[in-house]
Amino acid sequence: MEVLNVELKHGGYSEQKKAVQNINFSLSKGELVGLIGPNGAGKSTIIKAIFGLLEEANGEITLENDSKYAYIPEQPTYYEELTLWEHIELVKAVNNIGDEDFYERADQLLTIFRLQEEKHHFPTSFSKGMQQKLMIIIAILVKPSLYIVDEPFIGLDPKAIKDFIFILEEERKRGAAILMSTHVLDTAEKICDRFLLINHGELIASGTLDVIQDKSVPNGSLMDCFYHFMEKKL
Numbered sequence: 001m002e003v004l005n006v007e008l009k010h011g012g013y014s015e016q017k018k019a020v021q022n023i024n025f026s027l028s029k030g031e032l033v034g035l036i037g038p039n040g041a042g043k044s045t046i047i048k049a050i051f052g053l054l055e056e057a058n059g060e061i062t063l064e065n066d067s068k069y070a071y072i073p074e075q076p077t078y079y080e081e082l083t084l085w086e087h088i089e090l091v092k093a094v095n096n097i098g099d100e101d102f103y104e105r106a107d108q109l110l111t112i113f114r115l116q117e118e119k120h121h122f123p124t125s126f127s128k129g130m131q132q133k134l135m136i137i138i139a140i141l142v143k144p145s146l147y148i149v150d151e152p153f154i155g156l157d158p159k160a161i162k163d164f165i166f167i168l169e170e171e172r173k174r175g176a177a178i179l180m181s182t183h184v185l186d187t188a189e190k191i192c193d194r195f196l197l198i199n200h201g202e203l204i205a206s207g208t209l210d211v212i213q214d215k216s217v218p219n220g221s222l223m224d225c226f227y228h229f230m231e232k233k234l
């Protein structure tokens with residue numbers, strides 16, 4: 001069953017210049033799909049199009065009925081005047097989450113990500129990695145059907161990356177679909193079911209690693225395949 005369907009004819013930041021075109025893909029329940037491509041390829045533009053935040057867009061984005069989505073941005077955004085715990089309270093109120101185990105889950109996540117001692121501190125005093133963890137925690141608490149995650153692996157320490165990957169696995173078992181943009185190809189290769197390779201604003205290859213290898217470097221790593229496509233396009 002599809003959680004997200006993207007049929008983007010073109011999109012960009014002005015009428016004259018299209019940043020992305022002919023981007024068609026969908027995400028099924030429980031799938032983790034990697035959005036891969038070099039700097040400036042159009043990954044963030046596609047994410048903006050999904051959220052309806054693009055100045056110029058032509059196409060159709062369909063989200064499964066009544067499904068909640070959560071965005072984990074690369075650059076953390078937070079309220080300076082709220083503590084970590086107040087952010088958690090805000091997520092509960094805004095999303096009308098009545099789960100009895102909400103606070104228990106929140107506490108578990110604070111323990112996993114080693115933020116218990118900072119529970120009542122303001123995120124302005126946090127490191128970038130700690131702020132990223134706050135973004136991750138509040139996204140998970142929403143129990144979304146769809147996660148859109150922008151470069152989670154730069155900034156998080158190795159333990160946090162391991163814990164985050166484990167939690168994503170659990171979320172997938174619950175049925176959540178995940179679209180993840182990343183440059184960390186060795187990790188993407190290990191955890192993603194499928195890949196969408198973007199270059200110069202177009203979807204140049206998509207599918208499982210096997211399918212991508214068949215079109216580029218047989219038995220190659222995702223990195224080998226990526227280089228192959230980049231060289232071909234230059």
Ligand SMILES: Nc1ncnc2c1ncn2[C@@H]1O[C@H](COP(=O)(O)OP(=O)(O)OP(=O)(O)O)[C@@H](O)[C@H]1O
Nearest residue numbers: 013014019037038039040041042043044045046198
């Ligand atoms: N706010 C903006 N205004 C005008 N053009 C933009 C804007 N943001 C991005 N672009 C252009 O759109 C194209 C795609 O950029 P995008 O940010 O989607 O790339 P990306 O794949 O996310 O890159 P990165 O890996 O560096 O994050 C680029 O040519 C970029 O210059």
